[in-house]
Amino acid sequence: MSVIPGTPDPFAQDRGGPAQPLLTVAGLFKHFPVRKAGAGKQVVRAVDGVDFEVLKGETLGIVGESGCGKSTTAKLLMGLIERDAGTLLYDGQPVGARAMPWRAYRRQAQMVFQDSYASLNPRMTVEQSVAFGPRVNGVPGRQAVERARALLARVGLEPHRFAGRYPHEISGGQRQRVNIARALALEPRLVLLDEAVSALDKSVEAQVLNLLLDLKQEFGLTYVFISHDLNVVRFISDRVMVMYLGRVAEIGPSDTVLAAPEHPYTGALLASMPSLDPDARTEVAPLAGDPPNPINPPSGCRFHPRCRLAEPVCAASEPPLDPLGPGHSVACLARQPGSGHGLAPRERIAA
Amino acid sequence: MSEDAPAIEVSGLTVTFGGRLRAVDGVDLRLERGQTVALIGESGSGKSVTLRALMRLHPERRTDVGGHVRIGGRDVMALSRRDLAAYRGREVAMIFQEPLLAFDPVYTVGRQITEAIRTHEPVSESAARARALALFERVRIPSPGRRLDAYPHELSGGMRQRAMIALALACRPKVLLADEPTTALDATVQIQILLLLRELQRELGLSIVFVTHDLGAAVEIADRIAVMYAGRIVEEGSAAQVVRTPHHPYTIGLLRSRAEGALVKGARLEAIPGGPPDLANRPSGCAFRPRCFLAEGRCADDPPVVTPAPGQRTACWHAEAAATAGHAASDAAAVA
Numbered sequence: 001m002s003v004i005p006g007t008p009d010p011f012a013q014d015r016g017g018p019a020q021p022l023l024t025v026a027g028l029f030k031h032f033p034v035r036k037a038g039a040g041k042q043v044v045r046a047v048d049g050v051d052f053e054v055l056k057g058e059t060l061g062i063v064g065e066s067g068c069g070k071s072t073t074a075k076l077l078m079g080l081i082e083r084d085a086g087t088l089l090y091d092g093q094p095v096g097a098r099a100m101p102w103r104a105y106r107r108q109a110q111m112v113f114q115d116s117y118a119s120l121n122p123r124m125t126v127e128q129s130v131a132f133g134p135r136v137n138g139v140p141g142r143q144a145v146e147r148a149r150a151l152l153a154r155v156g157l158e159p160h161r162f163a164g165r166y167p168h169e170i171s172g173g174q175r176q177r178v179n180i181a182r183a184l185a186l187e188p189r190l191v192l193l194d195e196a197v198s199a200l201d202k203s204v205e206a207q208v209l210n211l212l213l214d215l216k217q218e219f220g221l222t223y224v225f226i227s228h229d230l231n232v233v234r235f236i237s238d239r240v241m242v243m244y245l246g247r248v249a250e251i252g253p254s255d256t257v258l259a260a261p262e263h264p265y266t267g268a269l270l271a272s273m274p275s276l277d278p279d280a281r282t283e284v285a286p287l288a289g290d291p292p293n294p295i296n297p298p299s300g301c302r303f304h305p306r307c308r309l310a311e312p313v314c315a316a317s318e319p320p321l322d323p324l325g326p327g328h329s330v331a332c333l334a335r336q337p338g339s340g341h342g343l344a345p346r347e348r349i350a351a
Numbered sequence: 352m353s354e355d356a357p358a359i360e361v362s363g364l365t366v367t368f369g370g371r372l373r374a375v376d377g378v379d380l381r382l383e384r385g386q387t388v389a390l391i392g393e394s395g396s397g398k399s400v401t402l403r404a405l406m407r408l409h410p411e412r413r414t415d416v417g418g419h420v421r422i423g424g425r426d427v428m429a430l431s432r433r434d435l436a437a438y439r440g441r442e443v444a445m446i447f448q449e450p451l452l453a454f455d456p457v458y459t460v461g462r463q464i465t466e467a468i469r470t471h472e473p474v475s476e477s478a479a480r481a482r483a484l485a486l487f488e489r490v491r492i493p494s495p496g497r498r499l500d501a502y503p504h505e506l507s508g509g510m511r512q513r514a515m516i517a518l519a520l521a522c523r524p525k526v527l528l529a530d531e532p533t534t535a536l537d538a539t540v541q542i543q544i545l546l547l548l549r550e551l552q553r554e555l556g557l558s559i560v561f562v563t564h565d566l567g568a569a570v571e572i573a574d575r576i577a578v579m580y581a582g583r584i585v586e587e588g589s590a591a592q593v594v595r596t597p598h599h600p601y602t603i604g605l606l607r608s609r610a611e612g613a614l615v616k617g618a619r620l621e622a623i624p625g626g627p628p629d630l631a632n633r634p635s636g637c638a639f640r641p642r643c644f645l646a647e648g649r650c651a652d653d654p655p656v657v658t659p660a661p662g663q664r665t666a667c668w669h670a671e672a673a674a675t676a677g678h679a680a681s682d683a684a685a686v687a
C-alpha cells in the first residue's frame with residue numbers, strides 16, 4: 001500500500017522480480033568545468049565512465065578517497081545534478097523518461113547526507129520537516145503529521161518530546177535520526193546514505209548503524225552506503241565498490257573485496273586503516289602523497305603513479321573493469337590476462 | 352626549563368565558561384619527556400578545551416581556569432602576558448584540525464613561517480627562510496622551495512597539514528599540542544601524517560599531546576592514552592593497557608561499539624545507549640552512570656580512582672567488575 005493518495009503508485013511495487021537489479025547505472029559521466037587564470041578552460045572529471053548495479057535488498061558500499069567521485073555519483077543517482085552522459089534504470093525503467101519522470105523516481109529513492117544540520121530547514125520543527133515530503137505529494141495534513149510522528153517514534157525520538165523541536169535544539173545523532181525518518185516518509189525502496197554516520201561520535205555512530213540495519217529489514221530497503229570508513233562499510237555492506245578518480249577500481253562481495261583485495265589500491269586503502277593493536281603499528285605508509293587532481297588524471301591506469309605494482313604498460317593503457325570471480329570485477333592490468341603486465345595471469349582462471 | 356621535570360604536569364585543571372558551563376572538571380595529567388599521550392573522547396568531553404588551556408588560549412574575560420599547569424617545570428598559569436607570548440611557539444606549539452583556517456589566507460606559508468621564527472629569534476630574513484626550507488624538507492613536502500611561496504589554498508589537505516607541522520616546529524618547541532590534526536584527512540593521508548609525527552617525535556625528542564576521537568589513530572601514535580568523558584579523565588594507561596585491559600565501562604563500551612569488532616557481519620553492534628551528557632546539567636558523581644551497564648546507587652557519588660595495574664588508573668566504583676565483563680566480551684569475540 002502506498003501513503004500517496006489517488007491512483008496507486010506503479011513504481012512502489014516490484015516489477016522485474018528479485019533478479020532484476022533495482023538500479024542499473026551504465027556509462028555515467030559528469031565533468032565540471034573550471035576556469036583557472038592562465039590555464040584556460042579545464043574540466044574536473046568527477047565521474048568518468050562508471051557502470052554498476054544495485055541489487056534488490058542489498059547494501060552496496062562505495063568507498064574511496066576524497067575526490068574519487070563517490071558523492072558526485074550519489075548526487076547523479078538522485079538527479080540532484082544533471083549527468084553529462086549515461087543511463088539510469090530503476091527496476092528496468094529508464095529514469096527521467098516519460099514512463100518514469102524524476103518526480104516519480106524520487107518517491108522511490110531518498111538520500112541522507114553527512115551534514116545533519118545543513119540538511120534540515122532551520123525554520124521547521126522536525127515534525128514539519130518529516131511531514132513535508134508526504135504533504136507535497138498530496139497526503140492530507142493531519143495524516144502527514146501522524147505519519148511523521150510514527151516515523152520519529154520508530155527512529156527512537158519520542159514524538160511528545162521531540163516533534164516540536166527545531167534542528168538546533170537537538171544533538172547531531174538525533175538530527176541524523178530525523179533525516180533518516182524524513183528519508184523514509186515516502187516509503188522509498190532505495191536509500192542513499194552519503195557519509196551519513198561519519199560526523200557522529202563513535203558511540204552514537206553504532207546506535208545509528210543498528211537503526212539502519214533494523215529499518216532495512218523492517219521496510220525491505222535497499223541501501224547505497226557511501227563512506228570513507230572501511231570498517232563501517234565492511235560491517236554494513238553486502239557488496240562494495242571501490243572508486244578512484246572517477247572510475248571503478250574494484251567491485252564485488254564485501255567479504256571478498258575487503259578480505260582479499262585484488263586491486264592494489266583497495267589493498268592500500270585497507271592497510272591505511274589504523275590497526276588498534278599497539279604491537280602492530282603501521283611502520284610504512286601504504287600510499288605516498290595525496291589523491292591526485294581529477295582535473296588532469298594520469299594517463300593509462302589512473303592509479304599507476306602511486307601503485308606499487310606499476311609497470312610501463314600501466315601508463316600506456318587504461319585497464320578495463322574485468323570480471324575475476326563470481327560478481328567480482330577489478331580494473332587492474334596486473335590481474336588481466338594478456339595485458340602485457342609482468343604479473344598478469346597467463347590465462348583466465350575458471351571461475 | 353628545569354631538565355628533570357616532566358614535560359607536562361597538570362593537576363586539578365578546571366575550565367568554566369561564562370561562569371556556568373564547566374567543560375573541564377578536574378583533570379590530572381602527567382607526561383614524561385619524549386612521550387606521546389592521546390586524549391580521546393567524544394565531542395563535548397573537554398579534550399580540546401584541556402589542550403587549549405595548556406597554552407592559555409581561552410579568552411580570559413569569559414573563562415575561569417583553575418588548577419595547576421606546569422610545562423617543563425614552569426608554571427604556565429603564572430606567566431605574564433609577555434612571557435606567555437614568548438612561551439607560545441617557543442616552548443609549546445599547537446597544530447589544528449583545519450590548517451586552512453589556522454593559516455592566514457593572504458600570506459604565503461613561507462612568509463608565515465619566517466615571521467614566526469623572526470618573532471622569537473633575532474635572525475635575518477634569509478636565515479629564517481633557509482630554516483623554513485629545511486623544515487619543509489624535514490616534513491617531506493615535495494619541491495619545498497616552490498611550496499614556500501604558495502598560499503595556503505594552493506596546497507592539498509595533506510600538504511597543508513605538513514606545512515602546519517613545519518610552522519609549529521619552526522622555533523624548536525619541546526612540546527607539541529595536536530588538536531585532531533588528522534581527522535579531516537583521508538585515511539591514506541592520515542597514516543602518513545601519523546608516521547611523520549612519530550618520526551619527528553623520536554628525532555627531536557618532542558613530547559606530544561594528541562587529541563582525537565579516533566581510538567585507532569590514538570593507538571597508532573600514542574605511548575599512553577587518556578580517555579575523557581564529560582570533562583574528566585575516566586581512564587588512563589599505556590596504549591596497550593587501555594585497549595587490551597580496559598577497566599572503565601565507557602572505554603569498554605567504546606571498544607565494543609566499533610564496527611570492526613562486530614562478531615558477525617550485519618549483527619547488531621553493542622552500542623552505548625543514550626548520548627553524551629549536557630555539561631550544564633552534569634549528573635552528580637560519575638557522569639557516565641546514566642549510560643552505564645553497571646550503574647548502581649553509589650555511582651551518584653564521585654568514583655574513586657583505582658590503579659588496576661602499575662601505570663593505569665580508572666575512575667570507577669566497579670573497575671574490576673567492568674574489566675571482567677570486558678574480558679568476557681572479548682573472549683567471546685575471539686571464540687567467534
